[in-house]
Amino acid sequence: MRGIISAAAHLPHWRLSHAAVSGVLGTGAGRGSRTVASYDEDSLTMAVEAGRRALLGAPSAPSALWFATTSPTYVEKTNATIAHAALRLPGDVLAADAGAGLRGTAGALRSALASTDPAVLVLAGDVRTGPAKSPDESNGGDAGAAVLVGDGTTGTGPGAVIAEHLGTGSATREFLDRWRVPGELRTRAWEERFGEQRYAALAAEAWSRALDAAGVEPSQVAAVAVSAPHPRVAAGFTKRLAKDGVESIDTLASTVGFTGAAHPAVLLASLLETAEPGQVVALAALADGADVFLFRVTDAVVTHRERVRTLAEQLATGDDSLPYATYLSWRGVLPTQPPNRPEPARMSASAAERRLDWKYGFVGSRDHSSGALHLPPARVSFEGGAVDDMEPAPMADVTATVATFTVDSLAYSPSPPVVFAVCDFEGGGRLPVELTDVRPADVSIGMTVEMTFRRLNTSDGIANYFWKARPVHGVAPVIDTTSGHTTAEGND
Amino acid sequence: MASHGIKDRVAIVGMGCTPFKEHWDASADDLAVDVVGDTLDSAGIDKDTVDAWWLGTAQSGMSGITLAAPLKLNDKPVTRVENYCATGSEALRQACYAVASGAYDVAAAVGVEKVKDSGYQGLNAFPIPTDGTQRTLTAAAMFSLVAPAYAQRYGIDPAELRRTLARIASKNHANGARNPRAQFRREMSVEQICKMPEVAGMLSVFDCAGVADGAAAAVVVRAEDAYDYTDRPIFVKALSMVSGNASGLLDPEYDYTHFHECEAAAADAYAQAGITDPRRELAMAEVHDCFTPTELVLMEDLGFSARGEGWRDVEAGAFDLDGDLPVNTDGGLKSFGHPVGASGLRMLFECWLQLRGEAPEDRRIATADRGLALTHNLGGYPGEMVSFVGIWGSERG
Numbered sequence: 001m002r003g004i005i006s007a008a009a010h011l012p013h014w015r016l017s018h019a020a021v022s023g024v025l026g027t028g029a030g031r032g033s034r035t036v037a038s039y040d041e042d043s044l045t046m047a048v049e050a051g052r053r054a055l056l057g058a059p060s061a062p063s064a065l066w067f068a069t070t071s072p073t074y075v076e077k078t079n080a081t082i083a084h085a086a087l088r089l090p091g092d093v094l095a096a097d098a099g100a101g102l103r104g105t106a107g108a109l110r111s112a113l114a115s116t117d118p119a120v121l122v123l124a125g126d127v128r129t130g131p132a133k134s135p136d137e138s139n140g141g142d143a144g145a146a147v148l149v150g151d152g153t154t155g156t157g158p159g160a161v162i163a164e165h166l167g168t169g170s171a172t173r174e175f176l177d178r179w180r181v182p183g184e185l186r187t188r189a190w191e192e193r194f195g196e197q198r199y200a201a202l203a204a205e206a207w208s209r210a211l212d213a214a215g216v217e218p219s220q221v222a223a224v225a226v227s228a229p230h231p232r233v234a235a236g237f238t239k240r241l242a243k244d245g246v247e248s249i250d251t252l253a254s255t256v257g258f259t260g261a262a263h264p265a266v267l268l269a270s271l272l273e274t275a276e277p278g279q280v281v282a283l284a285a286l287a288d289g290a291d292v293f294l295f296r297v298t299d300a301v302v303t304h305r306e307r308v309r310t311l312a313e314q315l316a317t318g319d320d321s322l323p324y325a326t327y328l329s330w331r332g333v334l335p336t337q338p339p340n341r342p343e344p345a346r347m348s349a350s351a352a353e354r355r356l357d358w359k360y361g362f363v364g365s366r367d368h369s370s371g372a373l374h375l376p377p378a379r380v381s382f383e384g385g386a387v388d389d390m391e392p393a394p395m396a397d398v399t400a401t402v403a404t405f406t407v408d409s410l411a412y413s414p415s416p417p418v419v420f421a422v423c424d425f426e427g428g429g430r431l432p433v434e435l436t437d438v439r440p441a442d443v444s445i446g447m448t449v450e451m452t453f454r455r456l457n458t459s460d461g462i463a464n465y466f467w468k469a470r471p472v473h474g475v476a477p478v479i480d481t482t483s484g485h486t487t488a489e490g491n492d
Numbered sequence: 493m494a495s496h497g498i499k500d501r502v503a504i505v506g507m508g509c510t511p512f513k514e515h516w517d518a519s520a521d522d523l524a525v526d527v528v529g530d531t532l533d534s535a536g537i538d539k540d541t542v543d544a545w546w547l548g549t550a551q552s553g554m555s556g557i558t559l560a561a562p563l564k565l566n567d568k569p570v571t572r573v574e575n576y577c578a579t580g581s582e583a584l585r586q587a588c589y590a591v592a593s594g595a596y597d598v599a600a601a602v603g604v605e606k607v608k609d610s611g612y613q614g615l616n617a618f619p620i621p622t623d624g625t626q627r628t629l630t631a632a633a634m635f636s637l638v639a640p641a642y643a644q645r646y647g648i649d650p651a652e653l654r655r656t657l658a659r660i661a662s663k664n665h666a667n668g669a670r671n672p673r674a675q676f677r678r679e680m681s682v683e684q685i686c687k688m689p690e691v692a693g694m695l696s697v698f699d700c701a702g703v704a705d706g707a708a709a710a711v712v713v714r715a716e717d718a719y720d721y722t723d724r725p726i727f728v729k730a731l732s733m734v735s736g737n738a739s740g741l742l743d744p745e746y747d748y749t750h751f752h753e754c755e756a757a758a759a760d761a762y763a764q765a766g767i768t769d770p771r772r773e774l775a776m777a778e779v780h781d782c783f784t785p786t787e788l789v790l791m792e793d794l795g796f797s798a799r800g801e802g803w804r805d806v807e808a809g810a811f812d813l814d815g816d817l818p819v820n821t822d823g824g825l826k827s828f829g830h831p832v833g834a835s836g837l838r839m840l841f842e843c844w845l846q847l848r849g850e851a852p853e854d855r856r857i858a859t860a861d862r863g864l865a866l867t868h869n870l871g872g873y874p875g876e877m878v879s880f881v882g883i884w885g886s887e888r889g
Binding site: 341342345358374378382422 | 621622623628629634637692737747
């Protein structure tokens with residue numbers, strides 16, 4: 001049975017309320033809020049966070065990884081290989097970018113479903129921004145998402161198919177709707193009504209092709225997730241479906257925003273959070289064409305929801321107090337004065353490659369004789385002094401406790417002050433490390449933190465990725481590295 | 493295998509120390525020429541009498557040529573040493589060992605640092621290529637980690653600890669106000685310091701050492717030759733150096749309320765010097781007060797206070813100029829700033845003045861007749877530091 005084995009989304013902690021924007025710009029206050037990637041997040045880090053969740057407990061690695069975004073960290077250099085390193089995938093796994101267009105995610109998903117590879121991981125992430133007052137600023141949102149596609153195992157545990165693939169339909173016709181020149185902040189658009197009508201036609205074609213391919217009647221479809229670059233396009237197709245009695249799920253417009261290349265995968269994760277076993281559901285991804293995917297949800301979806309941090313949980317724990325000026329400065333729209341300190345030096349490519357598992361995978365080492373954990377990995381043990389007698393210790397999914405902390409207003413940071421803590425890991429190990437997704441006043445000795453993959457800084461065009469710690473909000477699934485057993489713990 | 497020390501085998505017979513300040517008009521070369529001139533005059537010798545030189549500088553130049561070129565030294569061995577913020581003490585230590593070994597009759601240790609040419613506030617390290625995962629916190633923030641940990645461990649209210657730290661800064665400012673070589677010569681009350689905005693944890697800029705350029709130097713000879721140069725030499729009683737292995741960054745057992753390296757260096761130094769009760773046997777101590785929590789913890793690490801009692805002793809004025817063990821009588825790093833290569837030698841310069849009775853009257857200590865002074869110089873951060881402890885005496889035992 002081929003289908004979806006796992007799906008997960010990462011919503012950044014910070015939210016920008018539309019009221020905060022209108023308070024500054026004086027335009028009418030929109031409803032709700034949008035998600036905002038922190039200053040240390042980008043399309044890749046958010047996709048990695050989602051990928052970690054999607055792969056949590058997976059019995060085997062995928063054969064290929066595709067990464068889709070319209071806001072890549074690099075062109076020329078492949079971004080997906082960084083995700084490959086952060087997710088600690090084996091060397092025989094292909095890692096490639098799906099291209100910079102919005103349709104990349106649907107393309108990768110369709111290829112993954114049609115592939116003969118036992119499993120394929122589709123990652124997507126986007127940071128949606130634009131000039132102040134732009135539609136992308138107000139309608140956009142930032143997120144990462146991951147879909148693990150494959151043949152699946154039997155049963156309901158990790159590795160089982162949670163949504164069986166029934167059929168796909170696509171429709172393609174070149175038309176100019178939205179475009180952005182690489183490096184530019186602003187996405188330009190043709191008169192919206194033109195795109196609206198082209199999309200309506202393409203969506204209808206893809207929809208009927210998918211139904212035909214799956215041999216399914218519209219009345220059998222319980223819910224559709226519609227991802228579209230304009231709210232009106234989504235609303236139009238939703239209305240069209242409603243005529244056939246087909247329900248559409250929330251597009252997350254007023255809580256998350258349209259998350260670009262990530263959105264089809266975010267909505268797919270959302271769809272699978274609420275669908276019941278046995279139901280037929282569909283994803284309609286409208287982006288320079290239309291792609292409709294039909295699935296039948298299986299019993300395995302129930303345990304999957306317990307395993308993965310859901311969108312609902314993430315929506316409930318965000319911080320919507322982000323000032324608009326901070327948002328603008330994070331996106332570079334409003335340049336702010338940095339502390340008068342030297343900027344960080346660029347990382348060394350060779351030094352980073354030597355410590356690939358540490359830098360990208362957060363893997364330390366554990367001394368066999370003393371059990372002492374070393375972060376970063378070491379050759380000589382600080383306890384007992386044994387030499388070259390260590391095994392890798394993956395620590396990315398282990399929580400830690402704050403032993404002491406500080407707030408540094410003097411250090412260079414893309415968003416001062418730096419909040420920093422000495423973190424002691426569950427079961428041993430310590431790392432003094434930067435905290436993120438936290439307000440300085442909320443840090444305390446003894447608080448529980450979890451690791452998250454972030455971009456520390458950028459120098460000479462090189463994005464320097466590593467891990468930070470952040471407070472555990474709500475319930476965090478935590479893998480016990482010794483047994484693979486999943487437990488849950490939280491701060492609140 | 494043991495640390496034997498070189499007690500009473502070598503002596504300091506000449507010293508110099510420039511004013512520590514923003515020397516916009518002086519280069520590292522200028523500071524070296526000035527301080528070496530004063531130091532040689534103090535010992536009554538010329539540069540050719542010095543057989544070997546050690547230059548301590550962290551970031552103002554590389555190799556011995558940094559000193560040999562401005563001084564136009566002639567075919568002499570000159571070694572540049574670096575050991576973080578203990579660089580000045582390290583240069584001194586090497587010079588002392590060189591004389592003690594019998595290799596040279598006269599050696600000089602020179603510490604020079606030109607900090608204020610970087611264009612940035614504070615001290616900034618050379619960028620060494622790395623994998624990019626190292627923290628980029630300021631030293632102030634690294635040392636500020638001590639404050640909440642100390643408060644938590646000993647159940648002290650953070651506001652109370654805030655006052656204690658301000659008390660340390662205020663004391664050092666008061667001493668520095670009495671020192672014409674100090675960068676900052678203004679007294680600061682505890683209340684004033686407590687009101688300053690936080691910049692790193694609970695620390696304000698007044699909890700941090702200043703940033704200054706400066707230089708200090710010493711001439712070292714065999715103890716038996718010392719009186720050929722001066723009537724009042726200072727004898728080496730102990731030289732101790734411990735390099736931590738950074739396990740504090742790895743080991744959850746380390747609680748950020750003490751500096752193991754300093755404790756170990758002090759134990760070694762006291763053993764070398766035969767000191768059993770430092771609080772009462774020492775006339776004074778110059779310690780590495782890079783940040784106020786550092787000085788607090790050092791009072792315990794150096795054995796001046798019992799564990800967890802340092803803050804009470806600070807509050808009681810035990811380490812004031814007129815306390816039972818005056819600490820940082822010259823004003824410390826707090827008043828002098830911290831030109832890295834020079835600080836360790838600047839500390840010795842104050843011992844030199846106090847033990848010889850040459851300190852100005854308004855900061856002269858009443859305990860000088862105890863005849864023993866301690867310098868403590870550290871480099872690095874809590875959990876990963878190098879620590880130097882030297883003990884100096886006015887009498888050869």
